[in-house]
Amino acid sequence: MINASSTSCQPSKFAEAFGDDERERKIRKVKRAVRSELSTSKGDWYRNACAQSDICSTTGIEDRIPRVHWKDLTPEEFAERFERPRIPVVITGLADDWPAFRDWTPERLRQLYGEHKFKVGSDDEGYAVRMPFAWYLDYMFDPLHGGRDDSPLYIFDGTFADREGSKPLRKDYEVPEYFREDLFRLVGEKRRPPYRWLVLGPARSGSGLHIDPLATSAWNTLLAGRKRWALFPPGTPRCHVLPKEQGIEREAVSWFSKVYPRATRSDWPTARVVDLVQAPGETVFVPGGWWHAVLNLDATVAVTQNYVSTANFERVWKHTRKGRPKMSLKWLAALERERPDLAALAHDVEDRGEVECNTGSSSSSSSSSSSEGSSDSGGSTCTNKRSGEAVTSQIIKRVRADGDGIEKPNCR
Numbered sequence: 001m002i003n004a005s006s007t008s009c010q011p012s013k014f015a016e017a018f019g020d021d022e023r024e025r026k027i028r029k030v031k032r033a034v035r036s037e038l039s040t041s042k043g044d045w046y047r048n049a050c051a052q053s054d055i056c057s058t059t060g061i062e063d064r065i066p067r068v069h070w071k072d073l074t075p076e077e078f079a080e081r082f083e084r085p086r087i088p089v090v091i092t093g094l095a096d097d098w099p100a101f102r103d104w105t106p107e108r109l110r111q112l113y114g115e116h117k118f119k120v121g122s123d124d125e126g127y128a129v130r131m132p133f134a135w136y137l138d139y140m141f142d143p144l145h146g147g148r149d150d151s152p153l154y155i156f157d158g159t160f161a162d163r164e165g166s167k168p169l170r171k172d173y174e175v176p177e178y179f180r181e182d183l184f185r186l187v188g189e190k191r192r193p194p195y196r197w198l199v200l201g202p203a204r205s206g207s208g209l210h211i212d213p214l215a216t217s218a219w220n221t222l223l224a225g226r227k228r229w230a231l232f233p234p235g236t237p238r239c240h241v242l243p244k245e246q247g248i249e250r251e252a253v254s255w256f257s258k259v260y261p262r263a264t265r266s267d268w269p270t271a272r273v274v275d276l277v278q279a280p281g282e283t284v285f286v287p288g289g290w291w292h293a294v295l296n297l298d299a300t301v302a303v304t305q306n307y308v309s310t311a312n313f314e315r316v317w318k319h320t321r322k323g324r325p326k327m328s329l330k331w332l333a334a335l336e337r338e339r340p341d342l343a344a345l346a347h348d349v350e351d352r353g354e355v356e357c358n359t360g361s362s363s364s365s366s367s368s369s370s371s372e373g374s375s376d377s378g379g380s381t382c383t384n385k386r387s388g389e390a391v392t393s394q395i396i397k398r399v400r401a402d403g404d405g406i407e408k409p410n411c412r
């Protein structure tokens, strides 16, 4: 597992090869490419002193998301209790036998992938900015970089399973049975939208508030560290949860320190925030249309995939039709062959003229990246199905009251 104390800043092969000055120059170059608005010499990267704040404290967070062990949840039950009604849930135990759960430690990953370049963000032109993994680890555990930056660089790599140097990582985990239907598979590996990411970063890195692209649902399995999540149900107006105000940037730290406190006040005008602290080995199911922001409380390693199944097909179809019209035709042709029932549904949508005008791809992430992307009152983990169901039914009411799952402007 990653843990700052066991992962000292041992000099990497790169540091030895290039020397500290060279490494420092290269890290700064990457930082400038990813966030050109921040100077790397005037302290802009740590101007808000987030590393000295209590932003990563869990005091007062009430995690009421139900926990269910996979042995107590069949795929049919998952679809019925959580997927169709669009209720977030945490499934435990899925990663217990994954090599990733055992082997994705910084030192092991450094040995195997130290020279491979992973994506740590995008530049101003939208091109991926990549960094050799060994340098990234040096950055991440450097007290004057990842240990100090307000919103550190974050590996959010959507091509890890396709690139020669990192491909073997894909063999270290298994897509859980609940999420295997994966209807975008029919479009073909080359044409389908990005759908799987390796996600790794230090405390305070994370993903700003967003809805996942094309109304897809997601699962996210944490292999090390803790992630704090804040979720809002489908239909929550963007202007409340993502206000366009000076000083509110798209970073997770910025959202959690400036917007989140408003969402806990009694005069908050819209749906209540749903809190969650994800522990290692836990898999979060994020139904399509849910807003979510994620802050890493420690150094974390996770794998996440987005998917379309029979349960969310209609919504995803509407968004794909509008957002990816060419691809949607290829998809429809494949559906005619493989899933005529869903192709018929797609034609119905078309006949009713119900194509979505908001593609739902309001994703944003940490400084560095973009993914295209219950307990008792003490906040402890709930392993009890009954209390899970109580929370579930409250959330169902909210989802129904809030409409069809796509953010709607309602801010006058």
Ligand SMILES: O=C(O)CCC(=O)C(=O)O
Residues within 6 Å of the ligand: 197, 199, 206, 207, 212, 218, 220, 227, 292, 294, 302, 304, 371, 373
């Ligand atoms: O782990 C994270 O930073 C959040 C991932 C996420 O929300 C996404 O992949 O869409």
Ligand SMILES: [Fe+2]
Residues within 6 Å of the ligand: 210, 211, 212, 218, 292, 371, 373
């Ligand atoms: Fe997401």
